[in-house]
Amino acid sequence: MEKARLLHLFGDLLIIVCVVILSLTFGQATTKEVEYQTRTLFKATYPEKNLTPPDKDFSIVIPKIGAAAKVIENVNPADPNEYLPALYRGVAHAKGTAFPGQFGNTYIFAHSTDAFYNVGRYNAVFYLLGKLNQGDEIDIYYKGEKIVYKVTDKKVVAAEDVKYLGKLGEWNTLTLQTCYPPGTTLKRLVVIADQVR
Helix, strand or coil: CCCHHHHHHHHHHHHHHHHHHHHHHHHHHHHHHHHHHHHHHHCCCHHHHHCCCCCCCEEEEHHCEEEEEEEEEECCCCCHHHHHHHHCCCCEEEECCCCCCCEEEEEECCCCCCCHHCCCCHHHHHHHHHHHCCCCCCEECCCCCEEEEEEEEEEEEECCCCCCHCCCCCCCCCEEEEEECCCCCCEEEEEEECCCC
């Protein structure tokens, strides 16, 4: 009888641990998704305070998904010792890519997580990046100037695919990258946008 009670208690404990791990891993993404779907259903826009750039020297604002974050410039995307501390403070501009308004490709990235227990620390601002479609606006604030981009493409690519770090077209482009699906590091979601002339 005592053995059966212990097994039952152990089973209950396993279920609780699994629920906690799932909540930590996907809770923030689920919350953002529910908020987005509710706003879409009721055709509500995000409050202006959600769309205020945190730093006019270098920030990103995405009106459709209510995202706003400081951009940390010149971060090595291949060095976790460099990009993980940057992603605690905002999203990262990849070292060696163009700056906004310059000819070339500006590459900004964020990661969902490096482990399930860190999912809330990274990339909450890019959880809804997959909701962007062709023609959606992305605003970059750089050195006090607002630079507007329009989405031209989005795709899911392999985690090791780095070709989007290079030049992508004949004009100023912006590439946003995050982990996909949210809360994992399996693949990458890449959104490409052209600067509005």
